Amino acid sequence: METLYKRLFAGIYDPFTSSFEKEIYKYRKEILADVKGRVLEVGAGTGINFQFYNKNVQLIALEPSPFMRKRAELKIPEGLNVEFLTYKVNDEKLEDIIKEGTLDFIVSTLVLCSIDDPGKSLHKFYRWLKDDGKLIVLEHIHSEKPMNKKIQNVVNPVWKKLADGCNLNRNTDILIKENGFEVVKEHYFKSTLRFHSGIYKKSQKE
């Protein structure tokens, strides 16, 4: 049953997100423009970010769903090398592959809303990045409006089941800063939901 659901979710993902993707495209492009070196993309999904990478990045793409991966493989532009890993980001086996202080960039777009323990992941991101490494995030976050906030809280349990673990009511923008990162560049914007996008560096305080 779960396999069928995952297959269906991967199949409808691009058509379902196409309306707001038109609006958030420019933010993806902006935050990914200067990504270089050894890069980890967490939850690469159907590979929408691949088009924005410089061809010379050493890209590791984490994607646990085989149905998403299959679609992502079709979006790899000519000349871009992508190494796929099937682990979830908090899987301890990843620690054998990604050593501390070895990544130039970590990219997480529309994933921290779904990860079971995003604080744990952010802690790992901090460790895996080099001292001058950067975290790139685009995410939908909890509404600011009290009524919308309440609605999102009420709808969340059902939404989470339908949308492969996605939560409508996370304050990921705040969580990033609580886990050792500071802003290099950050935008807040509204589409169908409230979003933030940003480039973050390691705070030296940790």
Ligand SMILES: C[S@@+](CC[C@H](N)C(=O)[O-])C[C@H]1O[C@@H](n2cnc3c(N)ncnc32)[C@H](O)[C@@H]1O
């Ligand atoms: C909503 S999609 C976003 C895909 C893409 N990053 C984007 O911007 O459109 C979330 C993706 O993260 C993957 N995912 C969910 N939990 C994950 C985890 N714990 N570790 C790594 N990937 C995860 C899912 O399989 C899915 O492909």
